[in-house]
Amino acid sequence: MKRFQLSQLQLLLLSIIITAVLSVKGYSQSYTKGEFRDSIANQPYFSIHKDNYFITGVPTNKTIDRTTANAKYQISFKQILTRSRLPWDTYLFMTYTQKSFWNIYKESFPFSDINFNPSIAVGKAFFDKKDKLKGIANLSFEHESNGRDSIFSRSWNRLSLEYTTNVAKNTIGRFKVWLPFGYKEGNPDLLEYAGLGQINLSHIIKPDKFFFDIRFRKGLNLDLKGSVRTRLYFNPFDNNISNQYLMLEWFVGQAEGMLNYQQSQSMIRLGYVIRTNEFKWLSGK
Template sequence: MTKIYSTLLLLIISVSLVAQEDIILMNNDTIRQQYDEAMQDPRIFKPRHFEMTENEAIKLADRLPSFAVYRDTYFVTGIPLNEEITNKSADASFQVSIRQRLTKSVLPFKTFAYLTYTQKSFWDIYGESSPFRDTNYNPGLGLGKYIFHNKKLVGAAFAQIKHESNGKDGEDSRSWNYLSLSMKYYFNARFNLSGEFWIPYVDGDNNQDLLDYKGLGFISINYVSYKHKWWLSAEVNPRKGFGNINTVLTASYR
């Protein structure tokens, strides 16, 4: 049996920005003091929530810029070190993801409306004429709400209607519509747990296998170090079939 070993050199350029749900913890003197104390606490596995009223959090959140980064925004490419660089052995991928808040927290149950848009492209930059091999488009419209318990901010909940497709029609079309339900839970200033579950509607005979590799949701554990130097994340995406799990580990430093 012949074994082939391939070595890749990867270049990753990413933008890591604090989510708007996290920024509200740093825009009030009293809350900022709680946040700083929690970040300096060496007991990183101790549960610790932030004391504030719901109205305080809503006022802070509504003053934030309505435009923000949504998912990861990055550019990544890789080249082999032990073979010729071609469009078969190397390519590039990038993602752009944004969120635009449409209203303040004035809707029923003190929710707010927002739009999201994520675009992910696979680019044969090492091939002749550097064509785009594939692009996925993922717009969404949703409602969000901050969650409180005993006058402490414990998380946020979101519901969205989303569409995802490759922008093609006919036999080349790959698209689906789905309801996305997600939540973020603040364990403390450094750790948070987030999850998303989607209820799909797949239209067309050619798209019935989408959920085999998309799964029905994901759970992630996220960590940020003191002074936000290190960002670590572990995401688990169960898919169809026993033991078929996609795991993504992310680390960034600034």
């Protein structure tokens, strides 16, 4: 199988972007412990978890035709299970995310892969000595599978720990590691492509108008297996009370979907997204 690797130019461009983002100093005014608790108490039980989107596009590393172009969409929500504070000031919630790859340019419009990702999690906020919000940690049990059987079955379970915090002005970092289990039947080499964690940086270029997001994953081995996903969000509307944006996404690497996780991809897609504001508290007031 031919492996797709990031070129030196691509790696250099990514390094320049990250350096520029992280070199900016200063922060927005942070939430206090009381303000954060009030916000948790007043937010809806049911809300968006990850981005909800419909995007379509073409590959950059193979011939473009109706078999290689496709659409991808995702639905994701979060349900708070208890508003009352649990021990150690934690709160309990569940999430569900479904990501689908849809061959809308082929006859009969078949779905090539559908991935299901439910979880149950405990969240906790951390504050500094002045009771200002520093970050939010989530400990979750996740299952992910494609709901198929026989040789097409793909699934894994993981215990995940994620910490989200401000890393620079207008930049939020999400650092996630996982302890996987129950994956060796059907996809025993999955970790060579998905790795043991990911780093996600989200930068506000212009509030409520223009955002940049990048996510890194590295496989277990020393080769270049893994993935880089970059996103640009643009709001074309004068008022944006519903977090609606246009999104340009470029995915490079492996394990974009579960069925063909070993297959290398370089896909550029464009479409509509309702962007999550799950960590709005870290954007400041």
